[in-house]
Amino acid sequence: APLVIRRAHVGDAEEAAAVRVRSIRAGYADVMPRPYLDGLSATATASRWRAAVAHEELMLLMATRSGRPVGLLVCGPSAGAHDPPGIGEIYQLFMDPSEFGSGAAHALFAAGARALRSRGFGELVLWVLERNTRARRSIPATAGAPTARVTRST
Numbered sequence: 001a002p003l004v005i006r007r008a009h010v011g012d013a014e015e016a017a018a019v020r021v022r023s024i025r026a027g028y029a030d031v032m033p034r035p036y037l038d039g040l041s042a043t044a045t046a047s048r049w050r051a052a053v054a055h056e057e058l059m060l061l062m063a064t065r066s067g068r069p070v071g072l073l074v075c076g077p078s079a080g081a082h083d084p085p086g087i088g089e090i091y092q093l094f095m096d097p098s099e100f101g102s103g104a105a106h107a108l109f110a111a112g113a114r115a116l117r118s119r120g121f122g123e124l125v126l127w128v129l130e131r132n133t134r135a136r137r138s139i140p141a142t143a144g145a146p147t148a149r150v151t152r153s154t
Contacts, residue, residue, distance in 0.1 A: 001066040003104050005111045008060035008072065010053050015069040016062065017045035023094035031131045059115045063095075063108045071095040071104055073112040078125055088121030093135075100134070 008016065021040045028037065052058050052074060063071035072094050078087040090112050095105045113124055128135050 003070075003107055004064045005061055005108055006064070008049075008053060008062040010050050012062050012069060012072075013046040013049040013053070014042070016049050016072045017042040019069050019072055019096050020045050020092075020094045022096055026097035026100070027094075027134055028132065031129060058091075059112070059119070061108060061111055061115065063099075063104055065099075065104070069096075070099045071108045073108050075112045075116055077121070080125065083125070086121060087123045087125060088116035088119070090116075090124065090126045 021042045024032070024040060025037050049060075053060055055076075058074060058076040061073045061075075062069055063073075072092070073090065074092040075088060075090045077085075078089040079091070080087070080089070090109065093105060093109060093112070095108070099105070116124055130136075
């Protein structure tokens, strides 16, 4: 089935939260401490998602396949304290583990980059944990690719 990428809405909160939790547990299994991963709550995430959807500066995109949410992306103005105006940031990109390696993350990333450019952001940044090799390998090497800011924090 084809991947469909659309703007997210408040009604996506529970499914988006579940995708986020599954993605973090699978993608960060060798990066984050097990107690942290076990303590992730889809319920708490859903309430934060609803608040984010209402935030006008943020853009939230949902990827679906056969009507089932399989990925989410949140982007907006850079949160970097020293970044000048005009820099956009991809804050979050989470994929259901069933989509790892399918190319869906690249498609969702590209949609987020287009959304930022359409709002006038000429440069994109993305923070990636140094130990998150899957994410570091999958940052699209395309025109307009972001500046990847690697951090050692876990």
